[in-house]
Amino acid sequence: MTRHHAVALLFLMQLYYGENCPEECQCFSAAKVICSEENMSVLPMNISAQVKELIVVASGVTHLEIGSFRENLKLTKLVILNSGLKEVSSTAFDHLVELQELEISGNKLIIFELQTFNTLTNLARLFLNNNKISVLYRVMFDSLQKLETLQLRGNQLSYLPNLLFRNMHKLQELDLSFNNINLLSSDVFQNNSLLRVFSMQGNMITDLPLEIFAHLKSLEELNFQNNKITKLDHEMFPTSLRKLILKKNRLVQLSSGVFHKLQLLSYLDLSQNHLSELTVDLFHNLISLKNLDLSENQIVSLPSTVFKGLVDVRTINLHKNNLSVLEESLFMDQQVMEKLYLSMNNLQNIPNGFFDYLDFQCIVQLHGNPWRCDCEIQYFYDWLKYNNNNVKDLIRIYCNYPEFIRGHNLVSMDKEMLVCLKNLSSELQGSTAPFAQSVFKIPFNNYNTNQCSLQELKGATSIQCKITKCTSLKFQAVFEPMNRNESEHIVSTEWSAPGGCFNGTL
Numbered sequence: 001m002t003r004h005h006a007v008a009l010l011f012l013m014q015l016y017y018g019e020n021c022p023e024e025c026q027c028f029s030a031a032k033v034i035c036s037e038e039n040m041s042v043l044p045m046n047i048s049a050q051v052k053e054l055i056v057v058a059s060g061v062t063h064l065e066i067g068s069f070r071e072n073l074k075l076t077k078l079v080i081l082n083s084g085l086k087e088v089s090s091t092a093f094d095h096l097v098e099l100q101e102l103e104i105s106g107n108k109l110i111i112f113e114l115q116t117f118n119t120l121t122n123l124a125r126l127f128l129n130n131n132k133i134s135v136l137y138r139v140m141f142d143s144l145q146k147l148e149t150l151q152l153r154g155n156q157l158s159y160l161p162n163l164l165f166r167n168m169h170k171l172q173e174l175d176l177s178f179n180n181i182n183l184l185s186s187d188v189f190q191n192n193s194l195l196r197v198f199s200m201q202g203n204m205i206t207d208l209p210l211e212i213f214a215h216l217k218s219l220e221e222l223n224f225q226n227n228k229i230t231k232l233d234h235e236m237f238p239t240s241l242r243k244l245i246l247k248k249n250r251l252v253q254l255s256s257g258v259f260h261k262l263q264l265l266s267y268l269d270l271s272q273n274h275l276s277e278l279t280v281d282l283f284h285n286l287i288s289l290k291n292l293d294l295s296e297n298q299i300v301s302l303p304s305t306v307f308k309g310l311v312d313v314r315t316i317n318l319h320k321n322n323l324s325v326l327e328e329s330l331f332m333d334q335q336v337m338e339k340l341y342l343s344m345n346n347l348q349n350i351p352n353g354f355f356d357y358l359d360f361q362c363i364v365q366l367h368g369n370p371w372r373c374d375c376e377i378q379y380f381y382d383w384l385k386y387n388n389n390n391v392k393d394l395i396r397i398y399c400n401y402p403e404f405i406r407g408h409n410l411v412s413m414d415k416e417m418l419v420c421l422k423n424l425s426s427e428l429q430g431s432t433a434p435f436a437q438s439v440f441k442i443p444f445n446n447y448n449t450n451q452c453s454l455q456e457l458k459g460a461t462s463i464q465c466k467i468t469k470c471t472s473l474k475f476q477a478v479f480e481p482m483n484r485n486e487s488e489h490i491v492s493t494e495w496s497a498p499g500g501c502f503n504g505t506l
Contacts, residue, residue: 024044030048031053035054035057036057043064045070047073049070052074053076055081056081058083061085063086068092069093075098077099078101084108089116090113091115092116097122098122102126103125103126103127104127104131106129108131109133110131110134119143123147125148129152129175131155145169148170149173150165152179154179155179160181163191169191169192169194173195174199183205184205186210189212189213192215195219199221203226206250208224208233210233214238219238222245223245228250229250229251232255236258237261241262242265247293248271251270254282256279259285265286268289268293271294273297275298276299278299286309290314291314292310292317296320303327310334311334317341319365322346323342323345323347324347331354343366343369344369345368348370348372350377351379354379360387363391363392364387364391364392368396369397372401373417374419375419384397384411
């Protein structure tokens with residue numbers, strides 16, 4: 001069927017079903033009606049008994065009562081979105097006994113009466129998102145024994161009554177995100193053994209009772225992002241868990257056994273906490289783990305075996321920590337890793353052989369570290385040159401030391417420039433000169449590129465610079481004495497721009 005034929009058929013269907021369609025609505029089939037009219041203050045009464053789905057969007061309806069729906073309606077789905085609904089009477093849904101899905105979201109509802117849902121015994125999905133609901137009664141959901149999905153995100157709830165979900169034996173998905181809930185009782189889920197997905201993102205939880213997840217034998221996804229949790233108890237999570245999000249909490253330390261039984265866990269997010277150290281066996285037994293996010297913590301160092309056994313990991317994120325040193329064998333078991341983030345730390349160098357365990361296609365992010373570009377960094381330099389296509393933001397890997405190349409991209413340097421000043425210092429210390437250190441500064445700009453290196457020959461140390469343009473040049477060497485009471489000694493000279501290039505000696 002061509003596009004034009006499809007449009008024509010849709011138009012004919014609209015004409016056919018539109019004969020008995022309410023004025024404020026559109027009827028593209030006998031079973032589905034969509035009403036969207038700001039001036040519509042009550043639901044239309046001339047809705048056909050054949051209609052199964054009624055969707056009301058951006059209307060002026062403010063109240064729902066028992067008279068809002070005809071007795072012979074056989075609705076299975078009712079949606080009221082982004083309207084001005086403020087009140088739903090306890091008898092509003094008494095005639096909708098076949099309803100399977102109900103959504104009332106984006107309205108101004110503050111509270112539901114106690115018996116509002118009593119007749120909805122066939123309801124499987126209930127969405128009450130982004131309203132202003134502040135109170136839930138303990139027995140208000142007792143009739144919803146077939147409910148599988150419940151969403152109450154974006155309301156103003158501050159607490160949950162005990163046993164609120166006690167009759168929801170078939171509940172599989174529960175979303176309470178973006179409320180103000182600060183406490184969960186240990187028995188809140190004791191009858192919800194089929195619950196698979198639970199989200200509490202964006203609440204005020206500070207503590208999780210030890211037994212809170214004890215009855216959730218089917219739980220696969222758990223999201224407590226953006227709460228105020230300070231600690232996790234030993235082995236508190238169900239073994240069925242596959243995805244655990246604890247991002248943006250207040251965790252300072254984690255006990256060794258907190259994750260030990262989570263052998264099915266594939267996704268773990270601990271980012272944006274206050275972790276400064278990790279125990280050696282924190283992640284042991286996480287044999288299914290594929291994604292580990294530890295970014296934006298305060299981790300100073302990592303035990304060499306902290307990732308031991310995580311052979312299936314694809315991503316490890318250590319962005320924005322305080323790491324200054326990495327063990328050479330840290331990622332020895334991560335041979336199939338695809339992404340590694342080490343950016344924004346305090347790393348000055350990478351140990352020899354560090355990247356040899358990783359797959360050659362692994363994408364690595366390393367910018368934002370204070371790299372020490374001397375003779376000790378040559379392994380890292382060679383690896384960057386050979387794997388430049390695998391390094392994200394390669395041009396942002398800048399030298400922080402020595403001072404004369406500070407701010408310059410590491411891979412743009414000639415390898416001869418990666419020298420250590422310690423040889424020069426030892427020579428000076430062995431002499432009668434009172435100067436133990438030398439510092440030399442070469443000005444770089446956008447018009448010429450100067451590359452200098454230290455070389456030692458027959459006991460004499462020389463500074464050799466390559467200049468790609470024959471322009472005027474100023475050279476300055478600063479000798480700092482070991483005795484700080486003595487003044488530093490500065491030697492400098494200038495060469496004006498010559499007609500041709502030449503060798504100059506200081």
